Amino acid sequence: MYEHNGEKYFVMDGHLHFWDASPANWVKGQEQYAKGWIECFHAYQGLGPPDTHWPIEKFQKYSEEDFVKDVFEDGHVDVGLFLPTYLKQWYTEGFNTAERNARMAEKYPDKLIVNGRWDPRDGEAGLKQLEEDAKRYGLQGVKLYTAEWHNGSRGWKLTDPESQFFLEKCQELGIKNIHVHKGPTIWPLDKDAFDVSDVDHVATNFPELNFIVEHVGLPRIEDFCFMATQEPNVYAGLAVVIGGLMHARPRFFAKVMGELLFWVGEDKMLFASDYAIWEPKWQVEGFVDWTYPADEAYSDYPALDVAGKKKIMGLNAAKLYGVEVPPELRLPDEAGTPAAREDAQLVEGSA
Amino acid sequence: MTIRSRVLEALGTVYDPELDEPITSLRFVTSCDVSADGDVHVRLRLPTPQCAPNFAYLMAVDARNAVRRLPEVRGVKVVLEDHYTGDEINAAVGRGEAFAQAFPGETEGELDALRDLFRRKALVARLSRLCEALLAGGATPEEVTALRVADLPEDADGRRCIELREQLAIPAEDDAPAFVLPDGAPIAAADLRLWLRKARLMRTSLEVNGGICRSLLRIRYDLADTKEVAA
Numbered sequence: 001m002y003e004h005n006g007e008k009y010f011v012m013d014g015h016l017h018f019w020d021a022s023p024a025n026w027v028k029g030q031e032q033y034a035k036g037w038i039e040c041f042h043a044y045q046g047l048g049p050p051d052t053h054w055p056i057e058k059f060q061k062y063s064e065e066d067f068v069k070d071v072f073e074d075g076h077v078d079v080g081l082f083l084p085t086y087l088k089q090w091y092t093e094g095f096n097t098a099e100r101n102a103r104m105a106e107k108y109p110d111k112l113i114v115n116g117r118w119d120p121r122d123g124e125a126g127l128k129q130l131e132e133d134a135k136r137y138g139l140q141g142v143k144l145y146t147a148e149w150h151n152g153s154r155g156w157k158l159t160d161p162e163s164q165f166f167l168e169k170c171q172e173l174g175i176k177n178i179h180v181h182k183g184p185t186i187w188p189l190d191k192d193a194f195d196v197s198d199v200d201h202v203a204t205n206f207p208e209l210n211f212i213v214e215h216v217g218l219p220r221i222e223d224f225c226f227m228a229t230q231e232p233n234v235y236a237g238l239a240v241v242i243g244g245l246m247h248a249r250p251r252f253f254a255k256v257m258g259e260l261l262f263w264v265g266e267d268k269m270l271f272a273s274d275y276a277i278w279e280p281k282w283q284v285e286g287f288v289d290w291t292y293p294a295d296e297a298y299s300d301y302p303a304l305d306v307a308g309k310k311k312i313m314g315l316n317a318a319k320l321y322g323v324e325v326p327p328e329l330r331l332p333d334e335a336g337t338p339a340a341r342e343d344a345q346l347v348e349g350s351a
Numbered sequence: 352m353t354i355r356s357r358v359l360e361a362l363g364t365v366y367d368p369e370l371d372e373p374i375t376s377l378r379f380v381t382s383c384d385v386s387a388d389g390d391v392h393v394r395l396r397l398p399t400p401q402c403a404p405n406f407a408y409l410m411a412v413d414a415r416n417a418v419r420r421l422p423e424v425r426g427v428k429v430v431l432e433d434h435y436t437g438d439e440i441n442a443a444v445g446r447g448e449a450f451a452q453a454f455p456g457e458t459e460g461e462l463d464a465l466r467d468l469f470r471r472k473a474l475v476a477r478l479s480r481l482c483e484a485l486l487a488g489g490a491t492p493e494e495v496t497a498l499r500v501a502d503l504p505e506d507a508d509g510r511r512c513i514e515l516r517e518q519l520a521i522p523a524e525d526d527a528p529a530f531v532l533p534d535g536a537p538i539a540a541a542d543l544r545l546w547l548r549k550a551r552l553m554r555t556s557l558e559v560n561g562g563i564c565r566s567l568l569r570i571r572y573d574l575a576d577t578k579e580v581a582a
Contacts, residue, residue, distance in 0.1 A: 032435075033435060036400040036401070036435060037401070039400075039571075040399045040400060040401060040567075043398075043399070043567050043570040043571050044567070046566070046567075046570040047563075047566055047567075047570075147401075153457075154457060183401070184401045184402060184403040184404075185401075185403065185404060187457065188457060188458045188459040188460075189404055189405055189450075189454050189457045189458050190405055190450060190451070190458040190459060190460050190461060190462055190464075190465060191405075191459075191465065192403075192405075192465055192468065193403055193405075194403075218559075218560070218563075219369070219556070219559075219560040219563070220556065221552070221555070221556045221559065222472070222549075222552045222553045222555075222556040225552055226549070226552075244563060244566075245559070245562075245563075248562075248566050249559070249562045249563075249566070252555075252558065252559045252562050255555045255558075255559070256555065256559055259552050259555055262548075263552070
């Protein structure tokens with residue numbers, strides 16, 4: 001919970017990692033990729049305020065104590081979502097697996113939610129694994145990374161035929177939140193890897209599932225926004241938008257927020273820190289305090305008031321994951337926790 | 352003018368296809384060496400080792416071709432450094448091979464469609480900036496949509512719009528309509544506001560990506576800061 005100017009905000013962090021990218025975990029022969037990946041993340045951390053930068057050694061592998069302090073004690077986070085990224089081609093035990101996340105979550109069952117993952121290239125074995133993970137972790141969501149390298153393949157799409165089996169399996173298992181993170185490679189390599197039209201397609205075909213596009217589709221915000229206006233079950237995950245722009249490029253941040261509020265709307269935007277790329281503390285405090293620059297260039301973007309910020313900070317995500325919000329942190333007109341799809345239909349109906 | 356400055360000038364005509372900015376102003380050219388015999392060695396760098404291989408290949412091959420066209424240049428070597436697929440890209444570019452040959456079995460076609468798609472985005476993004484300036488100056492939607500290519504300003508945006516139209520085979524003659532949809536169709540005055548809303552988002556996207564790329568490159572290579580260029 002974060003309190004500011006007499007207002008109390010329920011904080012749900014939609015994108016947390018507990019990774020191990022230390023050299024001991026690098027696969028032999030793949031060191032340049034494992035090293036390059038974590039160094040790239042570390043460069044992103046450089047977009048945050050200087051006093052929040054970590055040395056690379058700590059960034060490669062941080063402790064449970066670091067996590068608890070940064071996220072819960074200093075970071076104001078009430079409930080956090082773990083989004084795994086496996087990358088087992090480069091990291092022996094995986095970069096950030098559900099298993100590793102679950103070991104931490106077991107100790108903080110009211111504060112951490114474990115999400116799973118799948119990869120259509122794993123075929124039948126992957127479907128079986130998904131079933132087991134769903135049972136073991138009580139999955140409500142999965143994180144998909146479409147640019148993962150795997151046995152000579154550099155990526156996949158949600159419209160690949162095999163993906164349909166996994167989406168059906170999610171529906172069957174009650175895994176209703178599909179977090180999609182697009183990366184720089186895809187099969188075939190001549191296509192735009194960041195294109196979100198496959199999300200558009202499956203969002204239409206699987207209306208009972210929610211599709212949370214991580215990093216709001218960056219670097220294809222425009223494609224994401226046009227798609228999100230068409231699909232009631234598509235949401236914007238704000239990781240990287242806040243961490244990467246709010247401090248480093250405040251005017252760009254204001255423009256992106258303005259565009260998202262116009263095209264996607266405050267009911268479908270979810271706060272996320274992307275810890276440990278960035279600590280939540282400065283992001284939560286900065287976002288709650290944020291306003292557009294006093295400049296004509298921002299005059300026709302929708303306003304964002306306290307109620308809107310409360311939704312984005314946590315109330316929207318709490319609905320998607322059925323998290324009980326203490327009554328004093330809800331909005332006055334919130335009666336219970338309606339299902340996301342019904343909400344979305346109302347939004348669509350009024351458009 | 353030395354050969355080296357002509358080579359740099361040629362590299363300035365090479366655009367990052369995704370950002371629609373010259374690779375020189377993005378600081379993607381690490382070094383450019385010219386031997387006494389006219390052999391050119393260009394090193395390129397990108398903001399992350401993972402930057403998309405298709406765009407990375409296009410910049411490397413475009414750089415090679417731009418330099419090769421100079422009559423005083425004897426040989427050209429372009430090397431993309433610190434990149435996950437640098438070996439594949441450098442080998443193909445060095446041999447003058449197509450993208451599909453750099454990544455056998457991993458492509459369905461060449462990169463023309465990709466390039467085309469991003470040129471259309473770039474055109475619309477630039478037109479939006481010109482359109483906003485006109486509206487801010489008091490022009491009506493009717494006046495804006497009545498403008499012709501000849502009316503486009505003689506500035507960087509205006510010139511680049513004409514270049515992009517020529518590359519896209521969208522009419523670029525003086526009397527062609529100035530403001531067009533991504534497919535080249537003219538915009539009706541009644542549709543201008545909605546078009547602008549979409550076009551502005553496209554421009555914001557390009558600008559923001561450019562901003563992030565600049566920041567990451569600066570951090571990766573410990574470069575001096577540059578000013579934010581938000582419109």
